[in-house]
Amino acid sequence: MLRVGLSGGIGSGKSTVAARLVELGAVLIDADRLAREVVEPGSPGLAELVERFGPQIRTADGALDRPALARVAFADEQARADLNAITHPKIGELTAQRMAQAPADAVVVHDVPLLVENDYAANYHLVIIVDAPEEERVRRLTGRGLDAADARARIRAQATDEQRREAADVWLDNTGPVEDLIAEVDRLWFDRLVPYERGVRERQRPPRKPPVLAEPDPEWPRTARRLGARVLRAAGAAGLRIDHVGSTSVPGFPAKDVIDLQLSVRSLAGADAIAEALADAGFPADDGIQRDNPHPFDPEPEHWLKRYHNSADPGRPVNLHVRVHGGPGWRVALLLRDWLRAEPEARADYLAVKRELAARHDTPEAYAAAKEPWFPAALPKAQEWADRTNWTPPQD
Template sequence: MLRVGLSGGIGSGKSTVAARLVQCGAVLIDADKLARQVVEPGSAGLAELVDRFGPDIVTPEGALDRPAMAKKVFGDEQARADLNAITHPRIGALTAERMAQAPADAVVVHDVPLLVENGYAPNYHLVLIVDAPEQDRVRRLVDRGLDVEDARARIRSQATDEQRREAADVWLDNSGPVQDLVAEVDRLWSQRLVPFEQNVRAGRRAPQRPPRIVEPDPEWPRTARRLGARIRQAAGDNAVRVDHIGSTAVPGLPAKDVIDLQLTVRSLDDADAIAEALGEAGFPLDDGIRRDHPHSFAPDPDQWLKRYHNAADPGSPVNLHLRVQGSPGQRVALLFRDWLRDDEAARADYSRVKRELAQRFAEDPDHERYAAAKEPWFVEALPSAQEWASRVGWVAPD
């Protein structure tokens, strides 16, 4: 099963995307519908709201008077918190029930208007955000009967574009003709969502691309933060920390378009204990890689043991290294990142080597020869990195 979060600002066109995904074959869970269901006439949820807010929030027909309820909580943080405490657990239970009822091979789309505001993004394999220019959204809301100022106020009370971009794995632009949006959703379905679900269910990584060096992408850190949040959630208390490492973590350094992340654990037993949870979250174990290459300062190969996972998502390649806190491999990964961030000459030299090797091994589908050919550079560069660490007082973060 693939869990997809769908959100977007009011008037963005989210319902159009949801409807098209259902036509493609997705199972839709609509948070707004569940929110109405938990307070329908005769429900325990509505009875509890009446106990807390009074009988004047109920219409003569016995339904929740939503405008009256809104007046009760508008500008009153405690009242809003009480409302959420009554409704959110019930909505959560219904959501879990609907998820459990979906077929094992389903792509489940959870339509949540306040996904970003409530910090739900790490709960999903992928988050889709639908966006449109504010003037288009205002026009759509006015067409629904709101006045212009009310429409603008509602838009500005929600998450900002920057906050939504931080959560978005996929940004769907609804500023043009609706058929363009529908075509983009169709491509997303066939090229990413369906194969992603199949890979998660099979416990396999997405096919790798041949090594190709690209110019630095300012989105890499944001992508790493999103993926890191999912990994930390899947790992739970077994995660000490998650760090963005490797070339994409070094500003200004050309790199393969692959995010390297390091999950620090207290022991390899902890790493093994979370292997299944990481796989279910979209990061399957690659049992063929069990250690890093030893360096001379720590020659015992057993000091370099690790676990290695990668990504089931065909749209976002990931190398996930699980290393024990304080181990040589864990420290060296952080040291090289921080040294390259600080040393312009080292960055330039590493960039040159990467470009040459990527060109030499352009047809290396699994990157093994490319990775092996880079190793001598790391061996030769390590003393310089260690000297830099001593000079600046660098220590690995806890």
């Protein structure tokens, strides 16, 4: 099963995207619909609201009087907190039930207007944000009968574009004709969502791409933060910290468009215990690589063991290195990152090696193997820099 979060500001066109995904075969869970369901006439949720806010919030026919509830529930922070304490757990329970009822091979789309505001992004394999310029959204909302000032107030009460971009794996621009939006949704479904679901279910990563160096992408750090939050959510208490490492973690540095993440754990046994949880979250284990190699003649090579996972998402390659916190491989990954960030000469040397090897090798496996000798040769220089600058790895 693939869990997809869908959100967007009021008037953005989110409902159009949801409807098209359902037509293509997705299972839709509508958070607004569930919020109404848990307070239907005769429901425990409505009874609890009446007990807390009084009988005036119920109509003569036993339904919830929403304007009356709004007048009392939004009067102060405590009242709002009480409302959420009654309704949110019931909505969450109903959401979990609907998720569990979906077929094992389903693409489940959870339509959540406040996904960003409530910090839900890490709960999903993928988050889709639908967007349109504010003026276009105001035009759409006034066309539905809203006053323009009210429309703007509602827009500005929601998450900002920057907050939504922080959460978005996919950004759908709904500025143009609806046909363009539908075509983009269709491409997303067939090229990414369907193969991603299969990869999660079958514990398979997509085929690796040739080793092509891309120009530095300012989105890499944001992408790493988003993916790292998912990894930590899946790892639970076993995950001590997550770090963006590798070439994409060095600002302004050309690299393969692959995000490298390092998950810190207490032991390899702990890493093995969360392997299935990571796979469920979209990061299946790759049993082919279990060891770091910067010190091939280390007298205690078991210190360099790790666990290695990839992303099942065909639209976002990820290498997830699960290492013991404080171990040599863990330390080297952080040291090389920080050294390359700090030293232009080191970056130039490494980039020259990468460019030469990428031109010479047409498979990622051959490229990675050819690059390995650079690391033990570079490590003494990195360590000299660490000694000179009193560098220590981050611990929080």
